[in-house]
Amino acid sequence: xxxxxxxxxxxxxxxxxxxxxxxxxxxxxxxxxxxxxxxxxxxxxxxxxxxxxxxxxxxxxxxxxxxxxxxxxxxxxxxxxxxxxxxxxxxxxxxxxxxxxxxxxxxxxxxxxxxxxxxxxxxxxxxxxxxxxxxxxxxxxxxxxxxxxxxxxxxxxxxxxxxxxxxxxxxxxxxxxxxxxxxxxxxxxxxxxxxxxxxxxxxxxxxxxxxxxxxxxxxxxxxxxxxxxxxxxxxxxxxxxxxxxxxxx
Amino acid sequence: xxxxxxxxxxxxxxxxxxxxxxxxxxxxxxxxxxxxxxxxxxxxxxxxxxxxxxxxxxxxxxxxxxxxxxxxxxxxxxxxxxxxxxxxxxxxxxxxxxxxxxxxxxxxxxxxxxxxxxxxxxxxxxxxxxxxxxxxxxxxxxxxxxxxxxxxxxxxxxxxxxxxxxxxxxxxxxxxxxxxxxxxxxxxxxxxxxxxxxxxxxxxxxxxxxxxxxxxxxxxxxxxxxxxxxxxxxxxxxxxxxxxxxxxx
Numbered sequence: 066x067x068x069x070x071x072x073x074x075x076x077x078x079x080x081x082x083x084x085x086x087x088x089x090x091x092x093x094x095x096x097x098x099x100x101x102x103x104x105x106x107x108x109x110x111x112x113x114x115x116x117x118x119x120x121x122x123x124x125x126x127x128x129x130x131x132x133x134x135x136x137x138x139x140x141x142x143x144x145x146x147x148x149x150x151x152x153x154x155x156x157x158x159x160x161x162x163x164x165x166x167x168x169x170x171x172x173x174x175x176x177x178x179x180x181x182x183x184x185x186x187x188x189x190x191x192x193x194x195x196x197x198x199x200x201x202x203x204x205x206x207x208x209x210x211x212x213x214x215x216x217x218x219x220x221x222x223x224x225x226x227x228x229x230x231x232x233x234x235x236x237x238x239x240x241x242x243x244x245x246x247x248x249x250x251x252x253x254x255x256x257x258x259x260x261x262x263x264x265x266x267x268x269x270x271x272x273x274x275x276x277x278x279x280x281x282x283x284x285x286x287x288x289x290x291x292x293x294x295x296x297x298x299x300x301x302x303x304x305x306x307x308x309x310x311x312x313x314x
Numbered sequence: 315x316x317x318x319x320x321x322x323x324x325x326x327x328x329x330x331x332x333x334x335x336x337x338x339x340x341x342x343x344x345x346x347x348x349x350x351x352x353x354x355x356x357x358x359x360x361x362x363x364x365x366x367x368x369x370x371x372x373x374x375x376x377x378x379x380x381x382x383x384x385x386x387x388x389x390x391x392x393x394x395x396x397x398x399x400x401x402x403x404x405x406x407x408x409x410x411x412x413x414x415x416x417x418x419x420x421x422x423x424x425x426x427x428x429x430x431x432x433x434x435x436x437x438x439x440x441x442x443x444x445x446x447x448x449x450x451x452x453x454x455x456x457x458x459x460x461x462x463x464x465x466x467x468x469x470x471x472x473x474x475x476x477x478x479x480x481x482x483x484x485x486x487x488x489x490x491x492x493x494x495x496x497x498x499x500x501x502x503x504x505x506x507x508x509x510x511x512x513x514x515x516x517x518x519x520x521x522x523x524x525x526x527x528x529x530x531x532x533x534x535x536x537x538x539x540x541x542x543x544x545x546x547x548x549x550x551x552x553x554x555x556x557x558x559x560x561x562x563x
Contacts, residue, residue, distance in 0.1 A: 220469035224498040228546045240556040249473040265558075275558050288554050296552050297477045300545035305537050307489040309514075309524050 066256035067098060067217030069113040070226070070243055071183040073195045073207050075233050077268040078185045081243040082113045083217075083251075085258035099262040100125050102132065102143060103272045108188040110142055110151060111264055115216040116180025116200070123162045124155070124180070148194040152184050152204050160202030181216050185266065193268055221253040222246035236265050236274070244279075244289045259286075315505035316347060316364040316466030319475070319492055320432040322444045322456050324482050326517040327434045330492040331362045332466075332500075334507035348511040349374050351381065351392060352521045357437040359391055359400060360513055364465040365429025365449070372411045373404070373429070397443040401433050401453050409451030430465050434515065442517055470502040471495035485514050485523070493528075493538045508535070 069082040082099040096118060103109035112128075114121035131141040145151045159182060166178040179200040187193040195207035197214040207214060212232055215223065229242045240263065250257050265275040279286050318331040331347040345367060352358035361377075363370035380390040394400045408431060415427040428449040436442040444456035446463040456463060461481055464472065478491045489512065499506050514524040528535050 220502070221473055223502055224470055224473070225546065225550075227501060228543050229550050237556045237558065241553055242550065244556070245550065245553070252476060253469070253472055285554070285556060292553055293549075294477050296549035297474065297546075299552075300542070300549040301474070301478050301491065301494065303545050303548075304490055304494070304541055305534070307486045307493070307534060309486065 066254060067115040068219070068222065068247060068250045068254075068257040069098060069115055069183055069216045070213060070222070070246060071111075071113060071185050071195050071197075071207075072213035072226075072230065072239060072243075073185075073193060073232075074212075074236070074239055075268075076236060077270075077274070078111070078187070078193050078195060078266040079236060079239045079243065080111050080113060080183070080185060080262075080264045080266070081240075081247065082262050083247065083257045084260050084262065085256060086118050087256050090255060093256075093258070095260070097262060099264060100128075101264060101273065101276070104143055105272050106189070107271055108143070108186060109266055109271050109273065110148075110184070110186035111266065112155065112185075113183040113216065114180060115182070117178045120159070120162050120166065120178050120180040121182070124158050124182075127158055127162075128155070146188075147191065148184075148186055148188060148196070151186065152194075152196040152198060152206075155182060155184050156198045156202040156204050159198055159200065163200055183214050183216055187266065187268065187271070189271065193266065218250055218254045218257050222250040225249060236267070240265070241289065244286055245293055248286070248290045248293060259283075261286075315503060317468070317471065317496060317499045317503075317506040318347060318362040318364055318432055318465050319462060319471070319495060320360075320362060320434050320444050320456075321462035321475075321479065321488060321492075322434075322442060322481075323461075323485070323488055324517075325485060326519075326523070327360070327436070327442050327444060327515040328485060328488045328492065329360050329362060329432070329434060329511075329513045329515070330489075330496065331511050332496065332506045333509050333511065334505060335367050336505050339504060342505075342507070344509070346511060348513060349377075350513060350522065350525070353392055354521050355438070356520055357392070357435060358515055358520050358522065359397075359433070359435035360515065361404065361434075362432040362465065363429060364431070366427045369408070369411050369415070369427050369429040370431070373407050373431075376407055376411075377404070395437075396440065397433075397435055397437060397445070400435065401443075401445040401447060401455075404431060404433050405447045405451040405453050408447055408449065412449055432463050432465055436515065436517065436520070438520065442515065467499055467503045467506050471499040474498060485516070489514070490538065493535055494542055497535070497539045497542060508532075510535075 084095045087093040142151045182198040184196045198204040259281040261279040267274040333344045336342040431447040433445045447453040508530040510528040516523040
């Protein structure tokens with residue numbers, strides 16, 4: 066499994082992903098699921114991936130190859146004129162890779178090679194944009210009503226995102242919110258694991274504002290993990306008490 | 315979908331279930347998923363159900379029929395000598411009902427008729443016990459390490475249960491905890507809905523201590539729902555702040 070979240074704020078875009086891949090609980094590995102490209106001063110793009118690792122690596126590798134051969138006639142995400150066209154390009158490539166595997170005599174084995182992706186970025190003179198790409202190659206874009214996307218194991222970490230998210234929040238608060246959401250997910254699903262990758266893309270700064278890998282030994286994550294338990298308990302005790310005598314019937 | 319939780323405390327057992335059933339989002343109904351039987355002074359048993367409604371109703375109806383015909387040679391949960399035998403009886407009945415449907419020329423349609431159940435109760439001179447029954451008819455029992463069971467849409471409401479549960483908590487606090495867990499689930503999954511059924515079984519009291527239906531208009535649930543958002547936000551803001559300057563690399 067996997068857990069990735071991309072969110073859009075007034076100030077820009079914040080992305081976080083885990084790195085655990087597994088083929089059974091007895092076979093886990095660490096792989097990067099967040100990939101970033103930037104053309105300083107002109108654009109930056111981040112892609113996060115969930116699903117079959119061979120599929121997602123094939124997509125990322127083909128994107129890389131196209132970036133390195135700009136004379137090639139196949140379109141590159143570093144040259145697409147809009148983020149919409151970047152998302153279209155990634156979607157088509159993802160569908161082609163999945164279909165290529167399934168046509169290869171493996172269709173009867175079901176959707177083993179499926180994957181989904183979050184694509185985020187900004188191109189000069191345009192707005193930052195955030196997309197979620199489905200295995201079929203189509204996609205949806207984040208809006209004012211739905212300002213963040215999750216892929217992978219989305220459920221455990223969702224309630225706190227729904228309550229804590231605020232479009233006008235600072236990048237620091239957004240990172241804190243993501244840390245809590247990831248902590249809840251890691252606590253409940255063994256197939257999501259540290260280290261995490263974090264990337265902050267500030268609006269109109271066409272290179273990462275902040276980028277790091279959060280290790281299991283990270284003092285900030287450890288402090289969030291332990292103080293969140295205590296804070297939740299206090300929040301719980303601050304709620305009005307239930308009384309049995311009001312409850313007849 | 316469904317959401318039911320059964321938990322074991324030092325003081326007894328607390329059960330809560332939703333009542334929404336759906337066959338597509340355009341076809342929802344209200345059905346009771348919690349069923350209670352007691353023999354005052356001797357035993358009380360509660361069963362909560364998730365899964366195919368025709369299956370779970372067939373199981374509950376057959377249990378009821380057996381209770382009404384004590385001379386029948388088929389065993390009744392009101393006469394089984396231990397809670398282990400009650401769970402065995404319910405498990406066998408559940409498996410038989412599911413197999414009966416699948417043998418009926420419908421096996422190829424997959425696990426459409428599947429269901430799972432939580433069985434809880436106490437018989438005089440024995441300990442309160444809590445079981446989760448699988449569609450295959452086998453079951454597991456709650457222990458000191460895993461003192462509550464969820465069935466149905468378990469993920470959204472699980473993080474707060476993991477943090478808030480304490481075996482020595484009062485019944486009132488347990489109900490408060492369940493309200494928060496159900497509120498998080500209802501907020502995220504349309505197929506879980508009010509009203510809820512609540513039942514508290516105190517140790518060595520062989521009839522319900524407290525039993526009620528919580529409607530959408532319930533003032534306590536509404537106050538939990540609104541104050542939990544605020545309490546979570548405060549908990550979130552009480553956490554240490556993230557600082558970008560510690561994050562180079």
